[in-house]
Amino acid sequence: MNKPERFRPPSVDTVLRSPGGEVAIARHGRAAATEAVRRVLEQLRGGGQPLASSPEEISRTVLDWLEERGRPSQRPVINLTGTVLHTNLGRALLAEEAIEAVVTAMRAPTNLEYAIETGQRGERDAHVRELIRELTGAEDALLVNNNASAVLLVLNTFAREREAIVSRGELIEIGGAFRMPDIMSRAGALLREIGTTNRTHLRDYAEAIGPQTGLLMKVHTSNYVVQGFTAEVEPAELAKLAREHGLPFVDDLGSGTLVDLSRWGLRKEKTVQDALKGGADLVTFSGDKLLGGPQAGIVAGRKDLVARLAKNPLKRALRLDKLRLAALEATLRLYRAPDSLAQRLPTLRLFTRKPAELRALAERLQPQLAAALGAGWIVDPIDCASQIGSGALPLETLPSAGLAIKPAGKAAGSAVEKLAAAFRAVPVPIIGRIAQGALIFDLRCLEDEALFAGQLDALNAEPGDGLA
Numbered sequence: 001m002n003k004p005e006r007f008r009p010p011s012v013d014t015v016l017r018s019p020g021g022e023v024a025i026a027r028h029g030r031a032a033a034t035e036a037v038r039r040v041l042e043q044l045r046g047g048g049q050p051l052a053s054s055p056e057e058i059s060r061t062v063l064d065w066l067e068e069r070g071r072p073s074q075r076p077v078i079n080l081t082g083t084v085l086h087t088n089l090g091r092a093l094l095a096e097e098a099i100e101a102v103v104t105a106m107r108a109p110t111n112l113e114y115a116i117e118t119g120q121r122g123e124r125d126a127h128v129r130e131l132i133r134e135l136t137g138a139e140d141a142l143l144v145n146n147n148a149s150a151v152l153l154v155l156n157t158f159a160r161e162r163e164a165i166v167s168r169g170e171l172i173e174i175g176g177a178f179r180m181p182d183i184m185s186r187a188g189a190l191l192r193e194i195g196t197t198n199r200t201h202l203r204d205y206a207e208a209i210g211p212q213t214g215l216l217m218k219v220h221t222s223n224y225v226v227q228g229f230t231a232e233v234e235p236a237e238l239a240k241l242a243r244e245h246g247l248p249f250v251d252d253l254g255s256g257t258l259v260d261l262s263r264w265g266l267r268k269e270k271t272v273q274d275a276l277k278g279g280a281d282l283v284t285f286s287g288d289k290l291l292g293g294p295q296a297g298i299v300a301g302r303k304d305l306v307a308r309l310a311k312n313p314l315k316r317a318l319r320l321d322k323l324r325l326a327a328l329e330a331t332l333r334l335y336r337a338p339d340s341l342a343q344r345l346p347t348l349r350l351f352t353r354k355p356a357e358l359r360a361l362a363e364r365l366q367p368q369l370a371a372a373l374g375a376g377w378i379v380d381p382i383d384c385a386s387q388i389g390s391g392a393l394p395l396e397t398l399p400s401a402g403l404a405i406k407p408a409g410k411a412a413g414s415a416v417e418k419l420a421a422a423f424r425a426v427p428v429p430i431i432g433r434i435a436q437g438a439l440i441f442d443l444r445c446l447e448d449e450a451l452f453a454g455q456l457d458a459l460n461a462e463p464g465d466g467l468a
């Protein structure tokens, strides 16, 4: 009998004139507010909303919608994954010195390609070249967009329509679809695979060299290790072979580091200096992996070869902008004072945090987290292991500490996933990882304790025991 009345929405004007509507106009402008009211009203009509949608309620939805739309798409998150150089979370955090340099370069014109003394045209890579030479002993250096670009440029310059000789044990795939064979073909190089997955010998290289050969390449197996019955050729031997045939020998270091990490108790990774001393004519490495700078690709090595790279028209397409050059220059300057590097370079600072410090942090946060979650969840401080990430030192883990959150009772299998989603839904999303039925927060990368605690007020978690 009581046929439900059709929803008769208020007019756009009525909503705009309500107090909430006025706030929407003040914050977002009349045009955006009007557009938002129209949309929300349309949705309400389509959804057969109840009569009770007053102008006030509607204007609240309108404000939410406008706020949501005004939020930047890329925004800060709290990385509790335990992976320090997390590619999906933007890899290295910049040092304050680098951040300041970027801000300065953003606000004003700079001498990016301008020689101040002579008033003539200058060269953008010159701002960083001397530093790289000084720090690595390289004759010369060149900068591009990222290490994938560096590899592409090198292959295209020296092996276009020629062969690039690489061991089958080094045909890597890095996350995000960087596959060495694909890069080769896009560079116009013919991949000449040699050896086997586990064993490659000097004679394999020697036998493959012919009139078609453009270069010899060694690729750092960044994210895996070949173990057991294995053989690879020492770079020095490869360098010698390449020299005998007048071919460039390129060592793609991937991450690349400028310092002996064992100084800070980490496992020593071959440095750029080591690779150059070992005879590489060119080395390629990333700016935002172990180096701890902005995204960039660095090629360092022989002057005559770098000059050929610089002449390749692709260099123009792959060049760095002034902001990243500013960040890279400031980052490299920090390497002049290795003693303070572990304080000033966030990547190294995070790598070297002590398990005891992280354990104490876990103990401090445990009660706050437990209180925010309520009785349905058990929160325990745990020991865990962080990873370096981004294909650097793939097997190296760093002893760390964190918090494990488990349902108190018998909960649906999806309860922990829902909890992880609730932590991602707070204003500064908290990103952990799920392992063995628990949500794990590795605290290695948490330096701003108050920021984390502040998010807990906004946490909207379902009880872990399923008793809503």
Ligand SMILES: *Cc1c(COP(=O)(O)O)cnc(C)c1O
Residues within 6 Å of the ligand: 146, 147, 148, 149, 151, 172, 174, 178, 219, 220, 221, 222, 252, 253, 254, 255, 285, 286, 287, 296, 297, 390, 391
């Ligand atoms: C990471 C990596 C690359 C790609 O470097 P990006 O800076 O991510 O472009 C290339 N080669 C190796 C060996 C790597 O580890």
